[in-house]
Structures are given as structure tokens and as C-alpha cells.
Amino acid sequence: MRYISNxxxxxxxxLREMGRQSVSELFSGIPDNLQLKSLLKLPGPFSExxxxxxxRSIAERNxxxxxxxxxxxxxxxxxxxxxxxxxxxxxxxxxxFYTSYTPYQPEISQGTLQVIFEFQSMICExxxxxxxxxxxxxxxxxxxxxxxxxxxxxxxxxxxxxxNLHPEYREVVDTYIRNAGIKEITLPYHxxxxxxxxxxxxxxxxxxxxxxxxxxxxxxxxEDIEAIAQSVHKLGALLIVVVAEGMSLGLLRAPGxxxxxxVCGEAQSFGIPLSFGGSYCGFxxxxxQFQRQIPGRLAGLTRDQAGRSGYVLTLATREQHIRREKAxxxxxxxxxxxxxxxxxxxxxxxxxxxREAAEQNAQKASYAARQISEINGYSIRFTGPFFNEFxxxxxxxxxxxxxxxxxxxxxxxxxxxRFFPEMKKELLLCVTETISRVExxxxxxxLQNSE
Amino acid sequence: xxxxxxxxxxxxxxxxxxHSRPGRTGYSLPDLDVEAIPIPSIIDPKLLRDxxxxxxxxxxxxDVIRHYTxxxxxxxxxxxxxxxxxxxxxxxxxxxxxxVARFDGFSASHPYTPxxxxxxxxxxxxxxxxxxxxxxxxxxxxxxxAAGAQGEMAGLMVIRKCxxxxxxxxxxxxxxxxxxGTNPASAAICxxxxxxxxxxxxxxxxxxxxxxxxSKDVAALMLTNPSTLGMFEENIEEICRIVHDAGGFVYMxxxxxxxxxxxxxxxxxxxxxxxLNLHKTFSTPHGGGGPGAGPIAVTAELAPFLPYPRVIEExxxxxxQVLRLDFNxxxxxxxxxxxxxxxxxxxxxxxxxxxxGPTGLREATxxxxxxxxxxxxxxxxxxxxxxxxxxxxxxxxxxxxxxxFDVHTLDIAKRLIDYGFHPMTIYFxxxxxxxxxxxxxxxxxxxELDLFIDAMRSIAQEIREHPELVKSAPHNTRIGxxxxxxxxxxxxxxxxxx
Numbered sequence: 030m031r032y033i034s035n036x037x038x039x040x041x042x043x044l045r046e047m048g049r050q051s052v053s054e055l056f057s058g059i060p061d062n063l064q065l066k067s068l069l070k071l072p073g074p075f076s077e078x079x080x081x082x083x084x085r086s087i088a089e090r091n092x093x094x095x096x097x098x099x100x101x102x103x104x105x106x107x108x109x110x111x112x113x114x115x116x117x118x119x120x121x122x123x124x125x126f127y128t129s130y131t132p133y134q135p136e137i138s139q140g141t142l143q144v145i146f147e148f149q150s151m152i153c154e155x156x157x158x159x160x161x162x163x164x165x166x167x168x169x170x171x172x173x174x175x176x177x178x179x180x181x182x183x184x185x186x187x188x189x190x191x192x193n194l195h196p197e198y199r200e201v202v203d204t205y206i207r208n209a210g211i212k213e214i215t216l217p218y219h220x221x222x223x224x225x226x227x228x229x230x231x232x233x234x235x236x237x238x239x240x241x242x243x244x245x246x247x248x249x250x251x252e253d254i255e256a257i258a259q260s261v262h263k264l265g266a267l268l269i270v271v272v273a274e275g276m277s278l279g280l281l282r283a284p285g286x287x288x289x290x291x292v293c294g295e296a297q298s299f300g301i302p303l304s305f306g307g308s309y310c311g312f313x314x315x316x317x318q319f320q321r322q323i324p325g326r327l328a329g330l331t332r333d334q335a336g337r338s339g340y341v342l343t344l345a346t347r348e349q350h351i352r353r354e355k356a357x358x359x360x361x362x363x364x365x366x367x368x369x370x371x372x373x374x375x376x377x378x379x380x381x382x383x384r385e386a387a388e389q390n391a392q393k394a395s396y397a398a399r400q401i402s403e404i405n406g407y408s409i410r411f412t413g414p415f416f417n418e419f420x421x422x423x424x425x426x427x428x429x430x431x432x433x434x435x436x437x438x439x440x441x442x443x444x445x446x447r448f449f450p451e452m453k454k455e456l457l458l459c460v461t462e463t464i465s466r467v468e469x470x471x472x473x474x475x476l477q478n479s480e
Numbered sequence: 481x482x483x484x485x486x487x488x489x490x491x492x493x494x495x496x497x498x499h500s501r502p503g504r505t506g507y508s509l510p511d512l513d514v515e516a517i518p519i520p521s522i523i524d525p526k527l528l529r530d531x532x533x534x535x536x537x538x539x540x541x542x543d544v545i546r547h548y549t550x551x552x553x554x555x556x557x558x559x560x561x562x563x564x565x566x567x568x569x570x571x572x573x574x575x576x577x578x579x580v581a582r583f584d585g586f587s588a589s590h591p592y593t594p595x596x597x598x599x600x601x602x603x604x605x606x607x608x609x610x611x612x613x614x615x616x617x618x619x620x621x622x623x624x625x626a627a628g629a630q631g632e633m634a635g636l637m638v639i640r641k642c643x644x645x646x647x648x649x650x651x652x653x654x655x656x657x658x659x660x661g662t663n664p665a666s667a668a669i670c671x672x673x674x675x676x677x678x679x680x681x682x683x684x685x686x687x688x689x690x691x692x693x694x695s696k697d698v699a700a701l702m703l704t705n706p707s708t709l710g711m712f713e714e715n716i717e718e719i720c721r722i723v724h725d726a727g728g729f730v731y732m733x734x735x736x737x738x739x740x741x742x743x744x745x746x747x748x749x750x751x752x753x754x755x756l757n758l759h760k761t762f763s764t765p766h767g768g769g770g771p772g773a774g775p776i777a778v779t780a781e782l783a784p785f786l787p788y789p790r791v792i793e794e795x796x797x798x799x800x801q802v803l804r805l806d807f808n809x810x811x812x813x814x815x816x817x818x819x820x821x822x823x824x825x826x827x828x829x830x831x832x833x834x835x836x837g838p839t840g841l842r843e844a845t846x847x848x849x850x851x852x853x854x855x856x857x858x859x860x861x862x863x864x865x866x867x868x869x870x871x872x873x874x875x876x877x878x879x880x881x882x883x884x885f886d887v888h889t890l891d892i893a894k895r896l897i898d899y900g901f902h903p904m905t906i907y908f909x910x911x912x913x914x915x916x917x918x919x920x921x922x923x924x925x926x927x928e929l930d931l932f933i934d935a936m937r938s939i940a941q942e943i944r945e946h947p948e949l950v951k952s953a954p955h956n957t958r959i960g961x962x963x964x965x966x967x968x969x970x971x972x973x974x975x976x977x978x
Contacts, residue, residue, distance in 0.1 A: 070614055167819075302588065349664075
């Protein structure tokens with residue numbers, strides 16, 4: 030086996046040196062009746078060539094822009110196809126990054142620690158918050174952690190979740206809080222705008238720990254965070270703003286500046302491939318007053334005895350390895366390498382690149398929406414401003430539209446009936462900077478001719 | 481003693497923000513190919529940023545490459561040498577795994593791609609589930625949990641849901657004092673009260689004690705096997721029987737599965753749920769702290785409660801056998817994560833399993849256990865073995881013999897860095913004072929093991945002759961021991977412009 034350095038002869042020599050006859054003696058602690066008498070029933074071992082061929086063949090059974098049936102996709106909804114600079118893969122392929130462990134030994138982990146510090150700093154800049162952690166699993170679990178944190182901070186046990194929060198994020202929150210004694214209520218979205226119906230905030234009482242909103246919301250619409258924050262703070266509750274499309278932060282007002290108390294979400298848009306939904310990179314940022322309640326790891330700046338600056342993991346007394354059942358979260362392993370990807374992306378795109386990419390998203394989505402709204406029978410479902418996603422109302426059931434688009438090699442967005450059964454004719458479309466005008470026009474033509 | 485001059489830039493790299501120079505760029509985007517309209521005409525200006533993203537750096541591509549390449553050189557890595565972190569299984573990360581995970585058909589695949597256009601992904605999920613079910617001897621597997629701790633949480637929720645379905649709400653989860661901290665933290669999220677159980681003098685679960693406390697209120701026993709002391713629970717069948725007789729379930733933390741794969745199976749022992757750390761046992765890279773993946777395997781009885789969606793097989797309208805994501809799981813605990821888990825990690829793990837096959841998996845386990853025993857054999861003269869017994873894939877020493885020189889585990893760990901090794905896991909498990917937990921894995925060849933033995937022996941000698949040298953280690957690193965207390969007292973957690 031090529032991943033095992035010692036040959037059979039070397040292993041035999043080592044055993045002899047230890048006064049052992051065979052390797053089975055080393056397993057004598059396992060009762061004999063529990064020891065397998067035959068090999069596992071698994072395929073392999075495959076040669077490198079055979080393994081490559083197998084994975085090539087199954088990868089080719091997936092349809093993407095460049096594999097399988099080669100289709101253009103207008104899917105978004107929490108996973109976004111953005112341009113990825115080549116150097117991200119170059120840098121994360123350095124073994125010093127991807128084959129290293131969690132930086133518990135700072136003297137030989139300064140690379141990883143400084144990257145985390147830079148990641149935290151960039152997330153703070155983008156969100157307008159004071160303190161960000163080293164990452165969480167993804168946007169959905171980050172949202173659940175935010176709800177749990179709000180309960181700890183406010184000692185209240187009821188949360189209000191916007192009805193236009195990503196449905197899968199909502200489902201993950203449901204799972205996390207079900208056994209934690211936290212009750213949840215849903216705040217309706219406005220029928221016409223698709224944005225949170227602000228009137229529902231007025232009906233909330235002072236037993237609410239937090240209001241959770243998403244902006245851009247699941248329908249792509251941009252929420253007026255500042256107005257919502259004012260209502261929420263009057264209740265003494267925290268405002269949690271979820272950002273599932275990180276790219277929007279390149280253009281939209283930082284939630285922290287608009288009054289958010291916790292900003293969490295998904296950094297996948299920052300250089301992380303779609304990869305069928307994972308691995309991604311959750312982020313989590315809070316106001317300074319809550320820094321000791323934050324879940325997950327934090328890197329901080331300090332000095333050695335000679336006064337040289339360096340970084341360490343810090344405020345560890347919040348964490349499970351010290352506090353056990355009283356920890357702020359059970360998280361240990363996070364998304365380290367993917368936080369590095371996001372950091373490299375944000376450095377490479379930088380101040381002007383992120384802005385330019387974000388503007389291209391807004392421009393192209395706006396162009397696509399204008400074109401589609403001119404097609405007979407089609408309209409834009411919600412009236413509010415949007416970033417790079419919007420909902421179209423089709424003249425017939427969405428699945429029929431999708432079937433006809435498929436023949437034109439177009440994956441025409443997400444049918445909303447998947448999550449909102451009443452929305453039978455609605456499709457959620459996403460247009461990023463990777464979609465060309467020619468492709469948008471092809472979609473428009475295909476919709477026009479689908480009747 | 482060596483003193484570093486620390487003058488070259490690659491030893492004093494500032495943050496990326498300090499490299500920023502107005503007007504520098506490191507990216508290229510195609511020109512906008514639709515008519516640009518003023519953004520404020522489509523989005524209300526009060527919703528737009530007004531800080532012009534001033535906090536992000538302005539750097540060239542060369543700046544980015546140099547900066548992060550320099551930072552990378554300050555890390556230790558498996559590809560540089562042995563990384564003997566006990567309970568972390570820092571084995572070699574095969575390069576073939578990295579290559580296949582980057583295939584376009586996987587990396588460019590959107591999670592909401594219609595099932596018919598994502599058959600490759602679904603097949604991969606099904607294949608890996610089947611392989612992990614066979615390896616664990618259990619019935620059904622969910623690949624959704626993103627890491628071990630999330631697997632623990634999901635697994636305990638599955639148990640809780642099953643008990644609730646029976647109308648048998650229970651409040652307590654039993655966890656040995658030697659357990660990883662995530663175990664009690666995960667139990668707490670599931671609304672359980674944690675009752676810590678004491679290990680016996682061999683680090684094993686005290687059967688008589690267990691009999692007394694395995695009440696009708698115990699939902700589950702969470703145990704690690706081999707324990708965090710590196711030893712197999714010889715009474716595992718009896719332990720499972722006691723818990724089952726009391727109506728509870730047995731949850732096994734699979735962090736130490738590298739000692740067992742192909743040799744014995746948790747399902748055969750009576751375990752009901754196990755999580756696996758694919759970033760330990762199944763060779764996917766740790767990435768400086770993630771991503772990992774923490775699939776759970778469960779018995780047939782618990783399968784209906786697994787997170788949804790599940791991949792199922794069905795016949796389509798054209799009579800072909802196809803795979804589909806099934807969301808109709810009325811008894812499921814729900815989701816623990818959006819989409820289908822850390823899919824890119826799953827690809828790597830299946831690649832590893834197919835590359836090794838059943839023979840290679842067994843060979844890996846045997847070699848991992850052999851390597852750990854080889855280290856134990858050659859180091860026991862110099863260091864105190866924490867608990868007598870039959871170590872498996874890892875061995876735990878204490879600093880008992882070094883304390884009389886006022887040298888402690890932390891000092892030994894730091895001195896090991898000067899010898900070119902990453903330190904072992906220290907001060908864990910908590911039940912061993914001054915624990916040094918060493919797990920070489922199967923990846924290490926004999927020369928590397930011998931170098932490690934030499935280093936540890938040499939440190940033992942230094943402790944006797946020049947303890948100050950060890951107490952002030954490391955000496956060969958860019959920076960010395962950092963003031964962690966100061967970092968926590970006045971946290972500086974982000975860069976700010978002066």
C-alpha cells in the first residue's frame with residue numbers, strides 16, 4: 030500500500046524488536062469474538078489509473094457548464110457561481126496550509142493563525158461589525174448558532190424568524206433549537222414586495238430574544254435593515270442579519286452600520302467552488318460587547334518574551350475543550366482552509382474588485398429582469414429592490430417552463446414550490462457576473478418561445 | 481543556543497492590509513456586457529455602502545502570492561514530517577484525493593441541480609454511505625454532519641427522537657471523564673443533562689458503577705472506543721448490554737476508528753450510533769482546522785430518524801434505475817446543515833477507501849497500531865506510561881519523571897519543535913496529569929519513528945542535565961512562546977487602520 034511507508038519486512042523487524050511474533054498480538058485487547066475473521070466487503074484496492082477513471086466517469090454524469098449535458102444555470106438560492114481567481118487554488122494547495130492541523134501550537138502555526146486574523150478582520154470590514162470568529166460550518170449552522178447566542182445574551186427564549194429566510198437555514202435552526210427550549214415564530218413577508226412585513230414587528234412583545242432576517246432575502250430582495258433594527262431594539266431584542274450571498278456586501282450597506290447585533294452567513298461566494306453544496310464557509314460577527322459569547326475559535330494578537338508580535342487562539346474559556354457542557358458551542362473543527370480561500374479571494378479582488386464584481390451582479394440581474402418582464406405573460410413577482418436574484422412569475426406551472434428550458438440546455442432557476450407550495454408558477458433566478466449577456470438573451474428567447 | 485536575527489521580510493511579514501497601496505489591483509473581470517444603469521436608480525442609495533470598502537486591501541497578484549506563501553512557511557505540516565497529535569490522526573493526505581475532488585463535474589455542480597442531472601453526485605453519496613455502513617457494521621449512514629461535533633449532535637438527536645417516538649423521554653447522557661469536550665457540549669445542545677462517569681484505574685468504564693447508574697432516565701452512554709487513553713474497551717459488549725437493558729442507547733465517538741477499521745466493527749459490539757471523522761480516519765486534510773466531515777452510522781431501528789434528505793433508488797418514467805434525493809422522511813430529526821454536507825470532503829474519503837480497498841484498510845489499521853506500540857516500547861524507559869494496558873493506535877505518557885526537574889509536559893512539547901517535530905497532544909485526556917498523547921499513524925516510516933524516539937530521549941537527557949534549555953524552548957522558531965494570558969485579557973481580534 031503506497032500510503033504506508035514501512036514495508037512488510039520492516040514491520041516484521043519492528044515486531045521482533047518488540048519481542049512480538051505477529052501483529053495480531055497487538056490486538057489482543059479486542060475480544061476474539063469481535064475480531065473480523067474475513068476482509069470487509071468493499072471494492073478495491075484500485076490502481077491510481079482505475080481510481081481516476083472511476084471518479085472521472087461519475088463526475089461526467091453530473092451536468093454543469095462544462096460536464097455532462099453542458100448547461101447554463103441560473104441557480105442561486107444560497108450557492109452562487111462566481112468567478113474564482115486561479116491563485117486561490119495555487120495557494121491552498123500548499124501543503125503547509127492544507128496538511129496542517131488546528132493551530133494549537135502557535136510557534137509553528139503562525140501562518141494559519143495570521144490567516145485567521147486576516148479573515149476575522151475582513152469579515153468585520155465587510156459586515157461593519159467589531160469581532161468575527163474563525164469560521165463556522167456554513168451559513169445555515171451559523172444562523173442556528175446566532176439564535177442560541179441570542180438566547181444566552183438576552184435570557185429570553187423566543188425568536189422571530191423572517192418568512193423569507195432561506196428555508197434550509199430555517200430548517201437547520203429548527204433542528205438546533207428544538208431541544209434547547211427555544212420557541213420560534215415566523216414573521217410574514219410582504220405579499221407585494223417580498224420583503225419583511227414591518228407591521229409584524231409592531232406585534233412582537235418583550236419576550237423576544239432575537240429577530241432573524243436575511244438580506245438579500247431568499248427571494249433576492251434587499252431588506253431595510255436600519256428600519257427593522259429600530260423596531261427590534263425597542264423590544265430589547267437582538268437583530269440577527271443573515272447574509273447568504275456574501276457578494277452583496279460589496280455593494281450593500283454593511284449590516285453592522287445599519288444596526289445589526291449579530292451578522293452571520295455564508296462566505297461561499299468568496300472564491301469557494303459550488304461543489305454540490307459543500308464544503309462552504311460560515312462566518313459570524315458580533316458587536317464587541319458580545320465577544321465573550323461568540324461561538325467558535327478566535328485568533329488574537331499578542332507578543333512573545335522578546336516582544337515580537339504573533340498570534341494565538343484566544344478566549345478559549347468559551348470553548349468546549351475547556352468548558353465542556355457549558356461551552357458557547359460544541360464546535361471544534363471549523364472550515365479553516367475555506368476561510369483561507371475567502372481571505373485570499375478578498376485580498377485578490379480587493380477594494381475595487383469586490384465592488385466591481387458586485388456591481389456586475391446587480392447590473393446583469395437587473396438587465397435580465399427587465400428583459401424577462403417584457404415577455405408576454407411573464408412578470409417580476411416582487412416589487413422591491415434586489416441584488417442578483419429575483420423571482421419571476423410564469424404564465425404556467427414552473428416545472429413545465431423548466432422542462433422546456435432544459436431542451437435548450439438551460440437550468441432555469443429554482444422552482445419555489447419546492448419550499449412554498451402555493452408558489453406553483455414562481456421561479457427564483459440568479460444572475461451573477463459569470464453569466465454573459467448572450468446567455469441571458471438565450472434564456473429570454475427560450476422563455477419567449479416556450480409557449 | 482541559537483538566536484534568530486529576524487530581519488528579513490519573510491520573517492516579519494505584516495498583515496495583508498499593511499501591503500495595501502492605493503490603486504493596486506490583483507484581479508481581472510470581463511467588461512460588463514449589458515448596458516450599465518446608475519446603481520442608485522435600481523437600489524435606494526440608503527441601502528448602499530457608503531464606505532467604498534476602504535477596509536479591504538489594494539494589492540497586486542504578486543503581493544497576494546508572496547504574502548500567503550510566506551505565511552505558509554511559518555506552518556508545520558504533515559508533508560514536512562511526523563505530526564504525532566494523539567486523537568487527531570494526522571495521517572498522510574493523498575494527492576489523488578485532492579485531484580479527483582477538483583474535477584469540474586463535482587466542483588462546478590450546484591446543490592439544487594435537478595436530480596436527473598446530478599446522478600454522479602448521488603451515486604458518490606450512496607457508495608460512500610454503503611462503504612461506511614460496511615466498515616462500521618451498522619445499517620444506515622448520513623453524510624450530512626459537517627464535522628465530528630455536528631455528528632455527535634445529530635447522533636444524539638436521532639436517539640432523542642427515537643425515544644420520544646416511544647413516549648420515553650429521558651434526561652441524562654452518561655459521558656466518561658476521559659471524553660473529548662465536544663461530547664458534553666453536544667449533549668447540552670440536545671437538551672440533555674450530562675452525568676460524568678469515572679474511568680477505572682485502567683482508563684476503562686467501571687462496569688459495576690455503570691450498572692448502578694444506568695437508570696430509566698439514561699438516554700445514552702457516549703463513549704470513545706478505543707478510549708482517549710488509547711485502549712480498547714474490553715467489556716464493550718457487556719457495557720452495551722447494560723445500557724440496552726436499561727432502555728438506553730450506546731453512542732460511540734469514532735475519533736479513534738483508525739485503530740479498528742477492518743479489524744472490528746462497532747455495530748458488532750452493540751453500538752447504536754457512531755460518528756466518523758473523515759478528516760482523521762479517512763485521510764481527508766485537516767486544512768489548519770477544517771473542513772472535516774462527521775458522518776453518522778446507525779442501526780436499522782434508528783435509521784428513520786436520520787437527517788434528510790436521503791438518497792434513494794427508484795425507477796423513472798423511462799423504466800431506468802435512477803437515484804433521487806428523498807425529503808419525505810416524517811420521522812427525521814430534520815437538517816443539521818444546508819444542502820448535502822461537506823461534499824468535497826466526501827469525495828476524498830471515498831477515493832481513499834477505494835484506493836486502499838479492504839486489504840489496504842486493514843493494513844493501515846495494523847500499521848498504525850504497530851507504530852504506536854513501537855514508540856511505546858522505545859520510550860517507556862525514559863517516560864512514564866500513563867496507564868498500563870494494551871495501547872492501540874496511540875500511547876499516553878505523563879511528565880511524572882520529569883517533574884522533579886521542574887520540567888513539565890508543555891516544556892517537552894515546545895522542545896520537540898526544536899527537533900523538527902510537531903508536539904504531541906498535551907494535557908488531554910484530562911484524567912491524566914501532564915498527559916502527552918502520541919499517535920504516529922500508519923503513514924510514518926521507521927526512520928521517522930526512530931528520529932522521534934531519538935528526539936524524545938535526547939530531551940529526557942536535556943531535562944536531567946540542562947532543564948533550563950527545555951523550559952525556555954522553543955529556540956529554533958521565528959518567535960518564542962507567546963503570552964496567551966495577555967491575548968485573552970485585552971483581546972486584539974482584528975486589524976485596524978492606525
